[in-house]
Amino acid sequence: MNPRDRLIFALDVDSTGEALDLVRILAVEVGVFKVGLELFVAEGPEVLEQLKKAGARSLFLDLKLHDIPATMRAAAKVAAQLGVDYLTCHCEQAGIFAGLDLGRTRLLAVTVLTSLGPEDLKASGYPPALQDPRALVLHRARLAYAAGAAGVVCSGQEAAGVRQALGPKALVVCPGIRPAAKLGTGADDQKRIVTPEQAIAWGASHIVVGRPIRQAGDPAQAARQVVEGIRLGLDQAGGH
Ligand code: C5P
Numbered sequence: 001m002n003p004r005d006r007l008i009f010a011l012d013v014d015s016t017g018e019a020l021d022l023v024r025i026l027a028v029e030v031g032v033f034k035v036g037l038e039l040f041v042a043e044g045p046e047v048l049e050q051l052k053k054a055g056a057r058s059l060f061l062d063l064k065l066h067d068i069p070a071t072m073r074a075a076a077k078v079a080a081q082l083g084v085d086y087l088t089c090h091c092e093q094a095g096i097f098a099g100l101d102l103g104r105t106r107l108l109a110v111t112v113l114t115s116l117g118p119e120d121l122k123a124s125g126y127p128p129a130l131q132d133p134r135a136l137v138l139h140r141a142r143l144a145y146a147a148g149a150a151g152v153v154c155s156g157q158e159a160a161g162v163r164q165a166l167g168p169k170a171l172v173v174c175p176g177i178r179p180a181a182k183l184g185t186g187a188d189d190q191k192r193i194v195t196p197e198q199a200i201a202w203g204a205s206h207i208v209v210g211r212p213i214r215q216a217g218d219p220a221q222a223a224r225q226v227v228e229g230i231r232l233g234l235d236q237a238g239g240h
Contacts (some may be wrong), residue, residue, distance in 0.1 A: 033107060061084040108150060
């Protein structure tokens with residue numbers, strides 16, 4: 001796999017026009033474009049077709065579905081018919097996707113949002129043993145993989161444990177990525193952050209990057225630097 005195909009760029013904007021501009025600027029550097037709730041709710045499914053026409057080779061629909069099994073399965077089926085390569089859901093119920101044929105769409109289970117830390121898990125009422133995000137991520141990752149997901153979304157800080165638990169074939173997708181210069185300073189609302197190189201070296205198959213590219217003076221150059229980080233991480237990991 002080309003290192004750039006491991007870079008998922010978050011199109012966190014609210015209009016088709018802005019999204020298309022970003023695709024045109026980044027189509028060469030970025031392998032996968034991610035449409036999140038903001039853009040999908042604002043513009044609807046039609047935006048996906050337009051992104052493809054503008055040069056997006058692969059699409060990731062980040063809907064983070066969370067509902068009863070019947071609704072989840074039905075929604076996943078309809079979303080898959082939109083022709084996206086990746087679709088996200090929350091997955092806390094074993095067996096929920098068993099036997100579900102989504103064609104080319106690979107289902108990714110969100111474990112614990114990268115904006116949450118131990119204090120948030122404690123405030124949400126998790127017992128002490130699951131207040132460490134690493135423990136809760138691992139627990140949910142195993143559940144999701146057994147439930148039929150192609151892989152999981154977790155922070156780079158948990159990538160090594162998840163990779164070990166799920167094996168070499170699982171997709172391990174890590175948001176909460178910041179360039180080395182920003183670690184400890186500009187994390188925005190993200191709490192569990194690592195660099196592109198670290199995430200890949202520790203076992204991520206893909207990384208999700210939004211603001212560090214979108215808000216850069218030269219987004220294409222910022223994306224090239226991220227891809228260089230991916231390349232370095234792959235060298236360290238022995239090219240997994
Ligand atoms: O701008 P930034 O690089 O922080 O963007 C991260 C992206 O990854 C956002 O689009 C966010 O919705 C997504 N995401 C996340 N944490 C998760 C799953 C997805 O930050 N666990």
